[in-house]
Amino acid sequence: MNLSFWESRYINNSDICVIGAGLVGLISAIELRLKYPNAKIIIAERGFIGTGASTKNAGFACFGSIGEIKDDIDNRTEEECIDLISKRWVGLNRLRALFHDDQEIGLEFNGSYEIFTNEETEKANSLSNNLEYFNNIVDQAIGEQDVFAVQENPFPFHIYPNVICNRLEGQLDVSELIHSLHKLCAKNDIHILNGFSLDSYIEKDNIALEFSNGISLETSKLVFATNAFTKKFFPELDLIPYRNQLVITEPIDDLDWKGTFHYNSGLGYFRNVGKRILIGGRRDLDMEREQTTDFGITDLIQDHLVEFLQNTLKVEPNVRIENRWSGILAHGDTKAPILRKISENVLCAVRLGGMGIAIASNTAKELADLV
Template sequence: MLSYWETQSLLNYDYIIIGSGIVGLSTAISLKEENDKHRVVVMERDILPTGASTKNAGFACIGSLTEILDDIKTMGKETSVELVKTRLQGLKLLRERLGDANIGYKENGSYEVISDREIHALDHLKEVNDLLRPIFNGKDAFTLCPHELLNQTGFNENYVRHLIQNNFEGEINTGKMMSSLISHANRMGVEILSNCKVEKFEDLGGEKGAQVSVFNQTLGHDVTFRCKKLAICTNAFTGSLIPNIDVIPGRGQVVVTEPIPNLKFKGIYHFDEGYYYFRVIDDRILFGGGRNLDFEKEKTSQFQFNQKIQDKLLYYLSNLILGVKQEDIKIAQRWVGIMAFGKDKKPIIEYHSPNIVLGVRMGGMGVAIGSLVGQKVASLCLINNRPSL
């Protein structure tokens, strides 16, 4: 039971984007940058983009030394360098588009914690710097920090042997970043529909475009929206729309402490090949990760805590970072975010069919690459749809 006005004016778009996270909003913005007359709508199944975009740790990262070494071993030098380049370009686009102040971007230092288990990585420091130097304008990506800096942190010296500084990473305020991205999209005329869960979609072929169906609870039946091109930007939740796609959910556990006075360190930190990460935010420690402790259980899109990992986070807070008893650590908040992984670390940016484009599987690097992925998705959507001059 739809009105004439609804069918004429509210259900037809040039472009429909499913998913209002970083990639979805960036796709919409890129489409409007190409032509502000495009009618663009973003459909979000929840009130907020509940996945990783609003639940990440706020690391503007390109990858740690040990992570890149592992990538080289599994994917080769050329692919690994291209991944780092993509992350660097994506962060540049995000910062230029929104402005550092609007995303809370800061460069307080980014460090990798090196234990005895990773100390072999120091032997490859020059090799990796040489490999990456061309994309960093001849500068070193990584620097071995003096022990004086390590001593100032107060970290457990029985575990932490060295700190390696990443010279091209920063931190953001995730809340500010997403709020700014939404505001920027709104200013450009992008429509965002929340609580708009797409039940199914179809490529109608040729110039007919595509359509999506959304269940209308009030009317009790599906409502069909049509568009020239459809972009699916649902990251970890893509499997619910496209079965058998190579997108595996990966859950990330995060805790934030109550304020801790007189913390001895600042900046952002990684350890264990990037599987753990922590930072200082508002005099608190945000600490997350541990997915590698229980890979199989964390291959899920369920928003639940894993007690094994939660216990490990508290253990490291107590024994590695703060040097206090676990019972003296007060946790203010806990949450989980859902990332997306696959057979390799490259995102999927491709046509699903002639009128449907995919931009999914960020590999836990959505903050870094999401803006660039959105731009590339928009470019695919625009093929054959450019206005005549």
């Protein structure tokens, strides 16, 4: 498709083109603006808005539930685990520092808890008995003491009688976060082009980009912030896409608890959104089918989530499910993001895992340092 002279002047020949308007794409562009005040920076996004994980997630501002940290230590080195917690913590604070106050992203601290089903007694006891060890790991990572504490279950849930509280995790409003990041991009003169799905690129003197809408553009530097959808371009990357499904209830008048909750080592999670309950995850119930870049919902996972709402969270069976959706995230053999120069002028910052809200800002800063 031929662009007019004016259209071309507006969007073509950028200094930096970021592919993907998720958290990493948006925040990387903002970080790049700080580094290059006069550069022409564009973000090309295939969807009408970011269409991957960042606009679909649960809004936990978290850096590691005790169960997940235990699993990580069992499967990785302590150093790796400490480094990851530290990066998430730094990232979370960097994200907050982008805005005047936490309200701009709807960030609230209403308590964060790991809960255990009655079948997980052994695990609950083991984690509770080793609290000092895990507090020490977190202290080494972020310099905060006694982050985890065991509490008697104060919630109306049908679960093991103790919960483990994390005093530093919060919850945010994903729509506010995305809205505020878009405003920040506009303020920083970053053009976001929607409906631009990159098909291919060729590096010559410049980098020639071919989009599926028929438009061709050129850029000097190219950044892939395409997370779970990156294998199309770089099949060799250690990156596995996973779908995560969610449901949200209608407002429940007598809902009298707030907070974010992890169960099954973080594979299941739920929170309040005002008077609603949002619950999601449990891809482990159907690992093969959930290993996909396709959006969609399935009876198996949806039924589990609704059953958990009713039988464990003790929500009345007649409470209406207001919305059901899915998002796609990316994992690999290690949990750290892939931050890499593919060539001198092509870079990628992908595979954000399940805690991208926390780690995205850190990754974006590291990416900007590389460009």
